[in-house]
Structures are given as structure tokens and as C-alpha cells.
Amino acid sequence: MINVNGRWALITGASRGVGYQIAIFMAKQGCxxxxHSRSLEHTHAxxxxxxxxxxxxYSVAAELSNPDEVRHMLEEIDALGVExxxxxxxxxxxxxxxxEYFKTPVEDFTSSFMINTIAPAMICYHFLPKMIEKGFGRILNTTSGIQNEPQQAGYSASKAALDKYTKDLASVVEGTDVLINLTDPGWCRTSLGGPYAPNSVESVIPGIVVGAFVDDKRSGRLFNAQSFCDMSLEDAVKEAQE
Incomplete structure (x- = not known):
């Protein structure tokens, strides 16, 4: 199992929900x-x-629907001088x-793809070559198990595109100590998932982060967080590597 103590991690959407759970858990591991959030004010607490x-x-801010802000954020992170x-x-x-899903506006697709697919891709393209050069890295792209929901076509399609992008990019690093994988938190009670979701947001731990700790040189996988619910991190890693 990977020791993340003293390493540096970037977490997008860290101010609330699943991102907040990731931040607290990783900090407890010494990471x-x-x-990241849309505003520095959001991540202050x-x-x-x-x-x-x-x-x-550190905190960084960017509206992920704006590629220029994403680029600026990445430059700001580079300027911190950390790996x-x-x-x-x-x-x-x-x-x-x-x-009335037959009347779904184009904007549902453009906004979903910018934030859910293109911004993560920009971030991957920025950091993956650096990880390859150093010989170590872990990237986890958050996806969704949503299906048969034409009412949410923009969101669903953007996550499917993220899946395809991640799996294709994984072929570049397969068999190395740079891993890029997918993780699905499940339907949780967050501002995105809504109050009627069956799972608490706390249930994502440790499954949402297990891909950061595996040490088996396998990329392109999907880790379903709810499959690791209530496990210790050590047990979750063992199961993930089977």
C-alpha cells in the first residue's frame, strides 16, 4: 500500500460534499x-x-467551465514549487x-462537458507527463453510474466521455507506477445528489480514495466507492488489488 505522508495532492471541488471527504481523509494520512473550488472563500474553512x-x-480557485481559468489555476499550482x-x-x-427531455437545451451538454470532461482532461494532460517523468503518480477521475436517464442526458454523456478518455489514456501508463483510474461515489446525499439519495456522503470513504493507495501498476479501472463502505483503508486496498 502506498504511503502518501508528505506527498502533495490536488483535489478539485474540495469545499464540500465528496471533495471535502477526500480532503479530510487525505490530510489524516499526512498528505x-x-x-480547489470556484472561489477561495469556499475553501477557507x-x-x-x-x-x-x-x-x-494551499487553496486555488477556478471556474472549471472556463478553460482560461483552468490554465491560470495550473500555472498558479506550478508556481507553488511543489510536486x-x-x-x-x-x-x-x-x-x-x-x-421534457426531447427539448433538452444544447447548453446542458456544453456546460456538462466543459466541467465534467474537458476540465479534468486539461488537468490530466498537465500533470500526467510530470508524473511519468518522476516515475510515480496517481490520478482518480470521478465518474457516475448513471444510466437510462434521458432526463439528465448532458450529465450522463459527459461522464461517459470521461470514462472513455480515462481508459484510453490509461493505456499509456499501464504497467508503470503512474496510475490513472476512475472512481464512482455512488448516489450520495450531497448538493449534487440531492436529499433523497440512499447513501450518506461519509459512505464514500475509503472507496473514493482507494485508487490513490493501490500499488499494482494497473490503470483504467473503476472503483465503486460503495463496494468498500465501512472497510478499513488496508482492507479496501487489499480488495481493490485482487
């Missing part, structure tokens, strides 16, 4: 953090919380539920 756990941390060896592409958007 230094770069916390979690920034202070993880620092109190004894790790170093990012773990990336959690957790931030996402779920657009309106369209009961």
Missing part, C-alpha cells in the same frame, strides 16, 4: 493538499481544518432534470 490536522495546504503526485478530479456539475 499535503491543494484545495476546509483549508484551516486540514492545516489543523498537521499538513501543509503534485496525486490528483483527485472530483468537481462536477449536474444540470437540471429535464422531464
Amino acid at each position: 499535503n493538499l491543494i484545495l 476546509v483549508l484551516e481544518e486540514v492545516k489543523e490536522l498537521g499538513v501543509n495546504a 503534485v503526485s496525486l490528483v483527485f478530479n472530483d468537481a462536477g456539475v449536474q444540470v437540471a432534470y429535464r422531464t
Whole structure:
């Protein structure tokens, strides 16, 4: 199992929901953090919380629907002078539920793809070559098990595209100590999942992060967080590597 103590991780969407759970858990493992949100104000509380756990941390801000802001954020991270060896592409958007789905506006697709597919791809393209050069890295792209929901076509299609992108890119690093995989938190009670979801947001731990700790040189997999619910991290890693 990988020891992340002293390493640096970027977490997008770290101010709430699943991203917040990732941030707190990784800080408890001694991992230094770069916390992303749309506004520095949004990550102020979690920034202070993880620092109190004894790790170093920074906040960065970017609207992921704007490629220029994503580029600026990546330049800002580079300027910090730290080596990012773990990336959690957790931030996402779920657009309106369209009961009249035959009238789904184009904007549902464009906004979903910009945030859920293109921004994560830009982040992967930025950090993956650096990880390959250093010989170590972990990237986890958050996907969704949503299916048969034409009412949410933009969201569903953007996550399917992220799946395809991740699996194709995984072929580049398969068999090395740079791993890129997918993780699915399941349907959780968050601002995105809504109040009627069957799973608490806390249930994503440790499954949502297990891909950062595996040490088996396998990429292109999907880790379903709910399959590891209530496990210790050590047991989750063992199961994930079977």
C-alpha cells in the first residue's frame, strides 16, 4: 500500500460534499493538499481544518467551465514549487432534470462537458507527463453510474466521455507506477445528489480514495466507492488489488 505522508495532492471541488471527504481523509494520512473550488472563500474553512490536522495546504480557485481559468489555476499550482503526485478530479456539475427531455437545451451538454470532461482532461494532460517523468503518480477521475436517464442526458454523456478518455489514456501508463483510474461515489446525499439519495456522503470513504493507495501498476479501472463502505483503508486496498 502506498504511503502518501508528505506527498502533495490536488483535489478539485474540495469545499464540500465528496471533495471535502477526500480532503479530510487525505490530510489524516499526512498528505499535503491543494484545495480547489470556484472561489477561495469556499475553501477557507476546509483549508484551516486540514492545516489543523498537521499538513501543509494551499487553496486555488477556478471556474472549471472556463478553460482560461483552468490554465491560470495550473500555472498558479506550478508556481507553488511543489510536486503534485496525486490528483483527485472530483468537481462536477449536474444540470437540471429535464422531464421534457426531447427539448433538452444544447447548453446542458456544453456546460456538462466543459466541467465534467474537458476540465479534468486539461488537468490530466498537465500533470500526467510530470508524473511519468518522476516515475510515480496517481490520478482518480470521478465518474457516475448513471444510466437510462434521458432526463439528465448532458450529465450522463459527459461522464461517459470521461470514462472513455480515462481508459484510453490509461493505456499509456499501464504497467508503470503512474496510475490513472476512475472512481464512482455512488448516489450520495450531497448538493449534487440531492436529499433523497440512499447513501450518506461519509459512505464514500475509503472507496473514493482507494485508487490513490493501490500499488499494482494497473490503470483504467473503476472503483465503486460503495463496494468498500465501512472497510478499513488496508482492507479496501487489499480488495481493490485482487
